[in-house]
Amino acid sequence: MTQSKQSLGGSSTYAPCSSNNYGTCSSARATATATAAGDLSPSHDILLNNFQLKKKSYRVLLHGQQLVWERMQKVKQSKSSQETKAPLPEDPPSPEGQRGYGPKSHILHVDDVISVRAGDTKIASIQPPNPQAINAQGEADTRPTSQYLTINYALRLTKSQTDCNRWELRRLTFFNADPYIVRQWDQELQARLHQPSSTRLRVRRLLVFINPYGGRKAGSQTYERHVRPIFQLAGIDATCITTQRANQVRDILLSHDLSCYDAVCCVGGDGTVAEVINGLLFRRMRELGIDEQRPSYIPRPEIPVGVIPAGSTDTIAYSMHGTADVRTAAIHVILGQHRGLDVCSVSNSQSLLRFCASVLSYGYLGDVAAQSENYRWMGPKRYEYSGVKAFINNRGYDAELRLLEEPDLQPTPLEENLPQSPDSVCSLGESVPSICYANCQRCSFASSMQEQQRSSLFVHAEDAEVENTSSATLEEADPEESHLTPSEAALLRPRPRPDKLQLPVGSVHSMKSLASEQWKVIKGNFFMICGANITCACARSPNGISRYSHLGDGCLDLILVKKTSLLNNVRFLLNTAGRSGDIRNLPFVDVYRTRKFQFRTFAAANGDDYSIAGSCQPIAQAEVGSSSSSEYSSWNCDGEVVTDLDITMRSHCQLIEVFMRGPHSYSKPLKSGTAPSTPASSSDNVYCCCKD
Numbered sequence: 001m002t003q004s005k006q007s008l009g010g011s012s013t014y015a016p017c018s019s020n021n022y023g024t025c026s027s028a029r030a031t032a033t034a035t036a037a038g039d040l041s042p043s044h045d046i047l048l049n050n051f052q053l054k055k056k057s058y059r060v061l062l063h064g065q066q067l068v069w070e071r072m073q074k075v076k077q078s079k080s081s082q083e084t085k086a087p088l089p090e091d092p093p094s095p096e097g098q099r100g101y102g103p104k105s106h107i108l109h110v111d112d113v114i115s116v117r118a119g120d121t122k123i124a125s126i127q128p129p130n131p132q133a134i135n136a137q138g139e140a141d142t143r144p145t146s147q148y149l150t151i152n153y154a155l156r157l158t159k160s161q162t163d164c165n166r167w168e169l170r171r172l173t174f175f176n177a178d179p180y181i182v183r184q185w186d187q188e189l190q191a192r193l194h195q196p197s198s199t200r201l202r203v204r205r206l207l208v209f210i211n212p213y214g215g216r217k218a219g220s221q222t223y224e225r226h227v228r229p230i231f232q233l234a235g236i237d238a239t240c241i242t243t244q245r246a247n248q249v250r251d252i253l254l255s256h257d258l259s260c261y262d263a264v265c266c267v268g269g270d271g272t273v274a275e276v277i278n279g280l281l282f283r284r285m286r287e288l289g290i291d292e293q294r295p296s297y298i299p300r301p302e303i304p305v306g307v308i309p310a311g312s313t314d315t316i317a318y319s320m321h322g323t324a325d326v327r328t329a330a331i332h333v334i335l336g337q338h339r340g341l342d343v344c345s346v347s348n349s350q351s352l353l354r355f356c357a358s359v360l361s362y363g364y365l366g367d368v369a370a371q372s373e374n375y376r377w378m379g380p381k382r383y384e385y386s387g388v389k390a391f392i393n394n395r396g397y398d399a400e401l402r403l404l405e406e407p408d409l410q411p412t413p414l415e416e417n418l419p420q421s422p423d424s425v426c427s428l429g430e431s432v433p434s435i436c437y438a439n440c441q442r443c444s445f446a447s448s449m450q451e452q453q454r455s456s457l458f459v460h461a462e463d464a465e466v467e468n469t470s471s472a473t474l475e476e477a478d479p480e481e482s483h484l485t486p487s488e489a490a491l492l493r494p495r496p497r498p499d500k501l502q503l504p505v506g507s508v509h510s511m512k513s514l515a516s517e518q519w520k521v522i523k524g525n526f527f528m529i530c531g532a533n534i535t536c537a538c539a540r541s542p543n544g545i546s547r548y549s550h551l552g553d554g555c556l557d558l559i560l561v562k563k564t565s566l567l568n569n570v571r572f573l574l575n576t577a578g579r580s581g582d583i584r585n586l587p588f589v590d591v592y593r594t595r596k597f598q599f600r601t602f603a604a605a606n607g608d609d610y611s612i613a614g615s616c617q618p619i620a621q622a623e624v625g626s627s628s629s630s631e632y633s634s635w636n637c638d639g640e641v642v643t644d645l646d647i648t649m650r651s652h653c654q655l656i657e658v659f660m661r662g663p664h665s666y667s668k669p670l671k672s673g674t675a676p677s678t679p680a681s682s683s684d685n686v687y688c689c690c691k692d
């Protein structure tokens with residue numbers, strides 16, 4: 001492939017370059033000669049051209065997954081006194097190991113690009129692409145007459161300390177007089193945009209469920225106003241279903257053909273997300289012929305899920321994105337980066353009841369869920385009203401809990417010395433528990449452990465041992481491998497013992513005392529018992545009830561709040577509400593990290609043959625108002641009421657793929673004039689202020 005075009009008084013170069021250093025590429029551009037591209041893959045090619053952006057000349061570089069543009073300076077030539085344009089001076093030396101760009105360079109990672117479109121006019125290039133016009137490779141038909149190239153991208157707003165997780169849309173429109181160059185750039189960008197990746201899926205066909213009933217009953221308006229335009233911008237072909245009743249999402253997912261969709265998305269609160277997750281998981285079990293009542297294992301659905309908040313609390317969306325901002329959630333769906341989210345199974349002694357994505361609570365929050373449905377007409381305020389009522393009436397609930405405490409994962413000394421970015425502060429096994437952020441080490445480690453298990457399926461098949469947890473409701477059993485994919489079959493395997501564990505290549509982690517697993521039995525009188533799968537953060541409780549829960553480490557945090565005094569209950573609630581509080585510091589709160597716990601009332605634990613007709617039902621059908629003053633509470637499972645009293649909750653590591661990057665921690669933006677280094681990942685800050 002050879003390209004040599006003159007444009008805008010500058011030169012055009014299409015150069016293959018294996019170097020990671022921008023300086024090397026600068027010398028390539030200085031020669032300004034056309035270079036024949038060999039058989040290198042597109043990701044190793046470099047495109048370098050001059051473009052106009054807002055009538056100013058820019059030198060624009062496409063290198064790997066990065067788009068860099070820098071303003072051309074006017075240089076006066078002393079002899080002829082003629083003005084010519086030249087690129088900015090050479091880059092300042094960058095710290096060792098980091099790729100540096102010029103101080104005035106703007107960098108955009110292709111992961112953050114939403115769409116690219118060429119057009120004969122600026123307006124034409126700005127118009128959203130028609131999904132039908134996009135061919136199988138996702139490339140829009142580019143006529144060689146187009147001189148404008150518009151790049152729509154997303155930018156995380158990093159300036160605010162309290163809100164550094166919001167993303168916004170931005171647009172760049174480049175102009176070049178030569179349509180062949182524009183077409184070349186369009187094709188290259190499209191190719192990189194749609195390059196297959198194991199952690200990113202650019203969705204084309206999406207099934208969207210809208211709950212018009214949750215929160216302020218504004219799900220449909222939220223979608224039309226904020227979400228649809230963003231999906232259109234990305235050229236997504238969205239099929240929308242507005243729900244007519246509770247549990248409809250689940251029923252549709254169980255019965256309909258989903259093969260024509262790349263992903264499922266829901267616009268609603270936690271209850272709607274839970275319906276989607278339950279629908280997909282039960283659907284997968286049916287597909288594989290697994291007994292839904294007593295499944296031998298829980299298979300992974302193949303389709304990823306997008307979560308757009310339009311409920312009352314939206315703790316799942318908030319915990320995933322660090323914000324309940326609707327546009328941010330929609331942007332995460334179209335950018336397509338996904339991570340595995342833990343899901344917990346909730347079962348009684350007879351069968352699996354349902355799956356829980358956020359929190360399973362008994363006591364105070366169980367009472368709130370049971371009572372609040374009576375006051376749905378109040379909107380989100382119903383939680384405040386029932387919260388006060390349940391708080392005053394809470395006399396404590398007797399219970400016995402059994403759990404397997406999860407040992408910490410310890411970093412080796414080598415690992416401890418590694419420099420860490422602000423977003424990877426969650427290291428493994430620290431004395432202060434880690435917080436789950438984007439690029440979380442603990443979740444990546446759990447993911448690599450799973451990969452390890454999958455590969456060990458074939459290497460050490462004969463070593464498989466059945467985990468002997470005698471009282472577990474869901475026992476892991478040998479897979480019926482005949483009808484399973486290798487990855488599904490691998491999930492059936494028990495966790496390898498430490499002496500057999502081969503850590504993934506490149507991993508320096510080690511594990512501590514996995515062998516010393518012992519059941520811990522705790523009896524007491526509790527104000528509240530919570531099994532938290534995620535932090536359960538929301539706008540009112542930005543740290544969440546379980547600040548240190550991770551999105552995908554395969555563990556849940558069991559929070560036991562003992563019944564003491566009313567004042568202590570107030571302290572607990574205040575602690576969960578603020579940004580600085582930490583419930584672990586409260587003497588009447590115990591937090592255990594575990595993969596599974598069992599709950600029984602005292603009566604059941606003492607072997608009395610009582611039975612309370614347990615059921616799992618939506619709030620609307622629950623018997624409300626009776627539990628707060630009784631001996632027993634009910635369970636609040638993702639906002640739904642579960643009335644069973646013999647409960648086992650078990651975490652399943654990264655069972656569902658969800659479009660998210662994880663929340664970010666606030667890091668100060670670089671001072672102006674400081675050269676930005678190449679973002680390590682696209683979710684790092686991108687210092688760009690060019691808004692077309």
Ligand SMILES: Nc1ncnc2c1ncn2[C@@H]1O[C@H](COP(=O)(O)OP(=O)(O)OP(=O)(O)O)[C@@H](O)[C@H]1O
Pocket residue numbers: 211212213214215216243244245246247248268269270271272273275310311312313314315618619638639
């Ligand atoms: N059209 C409908 N009519 C009545 N109920 C519905 C309808 N569509 C969905 N539902 C049910 O509404 C319940 C509440 O929805 P959702 O959880 O999304 O909102 P929310 O309770 O206000 O938010 P959050 O759970 O975040 O506090 C869900 O259990 C869902 O099954």
